[in-house]
Amino acid sequence: MKADLHIHTTASDGTYMPQEIVKKAYQDGLSAIAITDHDTFDGIEAAKQAEQKINIEVIPGIEMTTYDQGKEIHILGYFPNLLYQPLVKLLDKIKADKVLRIEKMIAKLQEMGLSIQFSEVMEEAGGENPGRPHIARVLIQKGYIQSFSEAFERYIGNQCTAFVSRDYLPTQLAIEYLIQAKAIPVLAHPQMQVSSQQVDEFIKYGLKGIEVFHPKHTNQMKEYYLAFALKKKLIITGGSDFHGDSEQVLNITAIPYKYVQKIKEIRKNNHKQT
16 A cells, blocks of 8 residues: 655645545555645645545545745645635635735736737636746747746746746745644655754654655665654654646555555544643
8 A cells, every 4th residue: 555645636736636636546546645736725625536436545634834944844734624714714824825926927928929828827716816837838838938947947947037026925834834733744855955953843843754755865865864853752654745737647656555554543543642
């Protein structure tokens, strides 16, 4: 039994609908998947409905974009209470801020002479929760660029003319919200960009795990983070970070189901304490 605990759908910046992801995961031989869309729960209900028809476990999750010491930090949250209103309201605000940000970026691209409309990007995003990948896809469709990397290198990367920064959600605050919502917070794809001192601080805030297995982690990184997790008594997770683009494989970093069981043990203990 294997699991992929990092998957995106059309609810954020993936290209597969939630029910399509569930079917594909089953076909690829997975026993469990986690739906971890960026800053939203919107894809979970459809995935859970598909779970009832297909013999595969769907774990509700999220990937929150946060910032600490000037660096972008992504925090995964597993088994959150989807009805916890303070977190729901925070996610609604993040979604509204994303729409405004994309509007500003499109205006800058138009000033640069590119014929791209807000409505086109929103259509690519499925009508909500737009992000830079959706802009990139529209630019590719219109022939302005050939690849995602070119979009970020020429137009919408952090140092590019059309870039607009987003509001900063402190990592500490995100972890606290997730814990209050009964979620298990896990540091996503650290890739040696996060110092051990930072992770120690995150643990103080309530971090419970670290994503050891990720497509962008080299063998050396995996060994480092595995040892780090064991030393700090953090749960170990992993996943493909699947968005559905042609160069990706869904279960490239599938992990043994025993890691899912560890997450469930923590979840059970959390509920016992309340």
